[in-house]
Amino acid sequence: MTYTFDAKIPAGPLTEKWDNYKQNAKLVNPNNKRKFKIIVVGTGLAGASAAATLAELGYQVDAFTFHDSPRRAHSIAAQGGINAAKNYQGDGDSVNRLFTDTIKGGDFRSREANVHRLAQVSVDIIDQMVAQGVPFAREYGGLLDNRSFGGAQVSRTFYARGQTGQQLLIGAYQQMARQVGLGGVRLFNRTELIDTVVVDGRCAGIVVRDLLTGEIQSHAAHAVVLATGGYGNVFFLSTNAMQCNVTAAWRAHRRGAMFANPCYTQIHPTCIPQADETQSKLTLMSESLRNDGRVWVPKSSTDNRPADQIPEADRDYYLERLYPSYGNLAPRDISSRAAKRLVDKGQGIGPLKNGVNLDFAAAIERLGLDVVKERYGNLFEMYERIAGEDPYKTPMRIYPATHYTMGGLWVDYELMTNIPGLYAAGEANFSDHGANRLGASALMQGLADGYFVLPSTISSGLAPLLGKTMPGIDHPAFKEAEKQAKDRFTGYLNTKGKRSPDWFHRELGKIIWDKCGMERTKEGLQEALTDLPALYNEFKTDLRVTGTGETTNQTLEKAGRVDDFFQLGMAMCQDALAREESCGAHFRSEYQTPEGEAQRDDEKFCHVAAFEWTGDPMNPKRNVEELVFETAHLATRSYK
Amino acid sequence: MSHLKNLTLKVWRQSGPKDAGRFETHQVAEISDEASFLELLDVLNEQLISDNKEAVVFDHDCREGICGTCSLMINGVAHGPQRATTTCQLHMRSFKSNDTIVVEPWRAAAFPIIKDLMVDRSPLDRIIEAGGYITAVTGGAPDGNLIAVPKPVSDAAMDSAQCIGCGACVAACPNGAASLFTGAKIAHLNRLPQGQPERYKRAEAMVETMDEHFGSCTNHGECSAACPKEISIDVIALMNKDYRASKFKSRKEISRD
Numbered sequence: 055m056t057y058t059f060d061a062k063i064p065a066g067p068l069t070e071k072w073d074n075y076k077q078n079a080k081l082v083n084p085n086n087k088r089k090f091k092i093i094v095v096g097t098g099l100a101g102a103s104a105a106a107t108l109a110e111l112g113y114q115v116d117a118f119t120f121h122d123s124p125r126r127a128h129s130i131a132a133q134g135g136i137n138a139a140k141n142y143q144g145d146g147d148s149v150n151r152l153f154t155d156t157i158k159g160g161d162f163r164s165r166e167a168n169v170h171r172l173a174q175v176s177v178d179i180i181d182q183m184v185a186q187g188v189p190f191a192r193e194y195g196g197l198l199d200n201r202s203f204g205g206a207q208v209s210r211t212f213y214a215r216g217q218t219g220q221q222l223l224i225g226a227y228q229q230m231a232r233q234v235g236l237g238g239v240r241l242f243n244r245t246e247l248i249d250t251v252v253v254d255g256r257c258a259g260i261v262v263r264d265l266l267t268g269e270i271q272s273h274a275a276h277a278v279v280l281a282t283g284g285y286g287n288v289f290f291l292s293t294n295a296m297q298c299n300v301t302a303a304w305r306a307h308r309r310g311a312m313f314a315n316p317c318y319t320q321i322h323p324t325c326i327p328q329a330d331e332t333q334s335k336l337t338l339m340s341e342s343l344r345n346d347g348r349v350w351v352p353k354s355s356t357d358n359r360p361a362d363q364i365p366e367a368d369r370d371y372y373l374e375r376l377y378p379s380y381g382n383l384a385p386r387d388i389s390s391r392a393a394k395r396l397v398d399k400g401q402g403i404g405p406l407k408n409g410v411n412l413d414f415a416a417a418i419e420r421l422g423l424d425v426v427k428e429r430y431g432n433l434f435e436m437y438e439r440i441a442g443e444d445p446y447k448t449p450m451r452i453y454p455a456t457h458y459t460m461g462g463l464w465v466d467y468e469l470m471t472n473i474p475g476l477y478a479a480g481e482a483n484f485s486d487h488g489a490n491r492l493g494a495s496a497l498m499q500g501l502a503d504g505y506f507v508l509p510s511t512i513s514s515g516l517a518p519l520l521g522k523t524m525p526g527i528d529h530p531a532f533k534e535a536e537k538q539a540k541d542r543f544t545g546y547l548n549t550k551g552k553r554s555p556d557w558f559h560r561e562l563g564k565i566i567w568d569k570c571g572m573e574r575t576k577e578g579l580q581e582a583l584t585d586l587p588a589l590y591n592e593f594k595t596d597l598r599v600t601g602t603g604e605t606t607n608q609t610l611e612k613a614g615r616v617d618d619f620f621q622l623g624m625a626m627c628q629d630a631l632a633r634e635e636s637c638g639a640h641f642r643s644e645y646q647t648p649e650g651e652a653q654r655d656d657e658k659f660c661h662v663a664a665f666e667w668t669g670d671p672m673n674p675k676r677n678v679e680e681l682v683f684e685t686a687h688l689a690t691r692s693y694k
Numbered sequence: 695m696s697h698l699k700n701l702t703l704k705v706w707r708q709s710g711p712k713d714a715g716r717f718e719t720h721q722v723a724e725i726s727d728e729a730s731f732l733e734l735l736d737v738l739n740e741q742l743i744s745d746n747k748e749a750v751v752f753d754h755d756c757r758e759g760i761c762g763t764c765s766l767m768i769n770g771v772a773h774g775p776q777r778a779t780t781t782c783q784l785h786m787r788s789f790k791s792n793d794t795i796v797v798e799p800w801r802a803a804a805f806p807i808i809k810d811l812m813v814d815r816s817p818l819d820r821i822i823e824a825g826g827y828i829t830a831v832t833g834g835a836p837d838g839n840l841i842a843v844p845k846p847v848s849d850a851a852m853d854s855a856q857c858i859g860c861g862a863c864v865a866a867c868p869n870g871a872a873s874l875f876t877g878a879k880i881a882h883l884n885r886l887p888q889g890q891p892e893r894y895k896r897a898e899a900m901v902e903t904m905d906e907h908f909g910s911c912t913n914h915g916e917c918s919a920a921c922p923k924e925i926s927i928d929v930i931a932l933m934n935k936d937y938r939a940s941k942f943k944s945r946k947e948i949s950r951d
Contacts, residue, residue, distance in 0.1 A: 107832040122753060123819050125859055126761045142839060178835070185835035187828040187888045189843075189852040196842030214852060220760055221855060228827035235823035243816065266808060295756040329728035330695060334736055337758045405695060436759065439776075439783050442728075505832050554743040556736070601748040605710060606809045609739075609749050 100480025103504030132219025160488020290563020489638025
């Protein structure tokens with residue numbers, strides 16, 4: 055039996071859908087809002103902004119974070135900026151152009167109505183964040199400054215030095231902190247979601263674990279919002295923070311929520327290459343550097359001269375050569391694959407020959423040292439701290455790394471999963487970026503979901519519940535979920551094998567990176583689907599978690615997260631195997647044009663693949679939501 | 695890339711808030727100079743787990759110096775020997791073979807130890823909740839370019855807005871004061887045109903909440919020296935100025951200025 059999705063896309067022409075939706079949405083009157091409890095899990099851009107706004111509206115909000123403070127969420131690490139169709143530079147930008155760029159950037163694998171709404175609310179986000187005191191970069195006249203970014207031919211990116219994510223997150227955090235102070239939001243820090251509870255087909259609440267005492271507790275609510283980020287850490291080495299994990303989304307998936315497009319994982323083209331075997335994570339260098347840096351490798355793979363001694367004639371500025379109209383600003387997936395091909399051919403640079411040059415010599419000559427310092431100073435310092443080299447003198451060494459995951463929980467236009475009462479926002483959902491996300495769009499989507507979309511859509515689901523009794527935490531479903539969670543964590547402690555959770559995570563990451571990374575093949579994916587269950591079996595029998603479950607135990611926390619990464623990894627490979635086309639970040643070697651670009655198959659794969667949990671991670675059910683394009687013209691992406 | 699050999703780590707272990715705590719000595723035979731300090735602790739923890747011992751608990755997350763989660767007194771210095779650098783961004787090239795490295799948690803009365811190297815920094819959140827924001831309810835904001843902010847003002851606000859809330863300032867301060875943290879937020883918001891309506895109320899509420907939890911500032915300047923974002927001690931002067939003003943200016947009077 056195939057599942058039929060209702061994405062609840064409003065009627066009317068594309069440009070009027072969001073207004074039509076808001077006009078017809080069911081509302082909850084201000085006096086009744088306080089009767090509804092909403093749980094928000096995660097306090098990054100999407101979670102903090104949702105919690106703050108929902109509390110301002112009058113709902114009772116409980117916010118959960120596994121961090122010590124909500125301000126730690128990984129949104130904080132975004133460097134480059136946030137897009138908005140303000141057209142402050144008068145360079146021809148518009149809501150429609152941002153919409154078109156995002157649809158095209160996503161390689162026509164996202165939902166038109168959602169993307170158009172995103173472009174529309176992008177302008178409100180900037181206004182909101184300025185009012186909150188986010189110190190965006192300014193021109194001398196006091197007006198807001200913009201920069202350009204990959205995948206766009208206009209300057210629509212707002213930024214706060216190289217710390218835009220930090221400043222936006224602190225803005226949203228402060229707005230939420232205000233509500234904590236006023237009593238609108240109850241904050242639960244160092245508390246991790248370990249299960250969601252569904253009663254009679256509706257989400258009734260969550261089960262959490264106190265990370266200080268190991269105590270397992272339930273919380274009931276009228277609605278639950280998962281704003282728990284992406285799953286890039288399945289690769290072990292990624293630009294994600296160490297604690298980023300898929301557990302919240304995955305546990306919801308195991309309770310019936312569909313997981314959409316898990317194979318759409320984005321590789322960021324400009325990260326610092328791996329230096330040694332103990333490396334625990336990779337660090338991104340903002341894509342904004344490509345505005346002024348030129349990417350090149352030596353033409354000859356045997357050229358071992360230092361960069362400044364290689365004459366122009368012996369350098370290959372391959373992005374400028376291959377994609378003359380976008381040049382060094384070609385989208386992320388395209389730039390990443392180009393770098394990988396050259397490194398695979400032996401033209402890489404650095405001690406391990408695992409990088410390409412990002413060179414600022416021309417920019418320093420053109421703009422002067424001071425301007426370059428003003429624009430990128432803190433990024434250059436960061437690079438020097440990590441790599442031990444001065445990028446003002448020698449080119450940066452960069453290489454692609456996993457960065458963002460476009461896949462996530464399936465949601466409809468209201469950001470509700472297929473389980474009524476359960477919502478997903480920000481990177482945790484799959485909705486807006488299709489098969490590839492453009493730079494400076496993650497911050498935009500997180501804040502759009504939290505500030506402007508959820509607060510307008512959540513009332514439709516709540517209004518019919520007014521006056522109805524909801525299942526409390528004494529309901530047997532909660533007790534059963536608590537028991538299962540307890541048994542699961544006791545199980546990790548009692549396995550008493552020989553290998554640490556980190557060891558398994560590293561091995562898992564190697565399989566996923568090799569077989570389901572930047573370039574995928576049928577054979578590779580089939581091998582991964584043999585290797586993963588074998589390693590997962592070993593995990594179940596040979597795991598070692600020291601310490602106990604009654605006090606802070608980071609090894610135990612990690613074990614639970616790695617368990618879920620294993621199951622997700624299998625879903626990723628199944629999805630990548632079933633999608634017999636290349637689109638955006640999903641590149642199957644078998645499906646490419648003679649020039650080596652991604653070749654879509656719109657006949658067979660112009661759809662969202664949403665996986666349904668069957669109890670066996672090796673045998674999920676693949677459901678399909680067809681994508682219908684009313685305005686965008688399905689074209690082959692070309693950045694030449 | 696080269697390798698450091700034979701490192702001795704003296705690590706603070708404490709099983710819980712009530713335990714007395716003690717130093718434990720461990721050896722790490724070899725590590726690359728490209729490894730970060732937290733990767734050294736990762737290696738140690740893998741060793742401990744393989745010896746069937748409990749891993750050392752420490753706070754960490756982004757490992758790129760921006761989330762503010764990591765802490766640690768390294769050889770008695772908050773975030774270790776490299777200036778303007780968080781523990782996660784400190785690399786082993788700052789050490790040499792045969793070094794003995796002492797690793798402790800943040801030391802401050804307001805940050806009780808939870809376990810091993812992990813402390814409770816939530817009083818910093820209480821300060822922000824008291825007034826570290828601009829009241830701007832979602833939906834009612836005017837166009838972003840309607841509020842012109844002179845570039846030098848915006849730049850100065852950004853300088854203090856960079857604070858990552860790690861608490862190194864408190865840990866480095868002999869009084870356990872949080873004036874640099876509080877001053878940085880007040881300087882960020884009180885400098886901006888958007889922050890003017892709540893300027894004095896904010897300063898008053900934040901300073902008084904700070905005083906409930908933290909020690910008093912006596913202008914040692916250790917905070918600024920330990921700050922991984924090099925926030926200037928000037929923000930404390932600004933804080934004190936606005937706090938003093940808040941005590942004899944009510945909003946009603948200010949509106950007549």
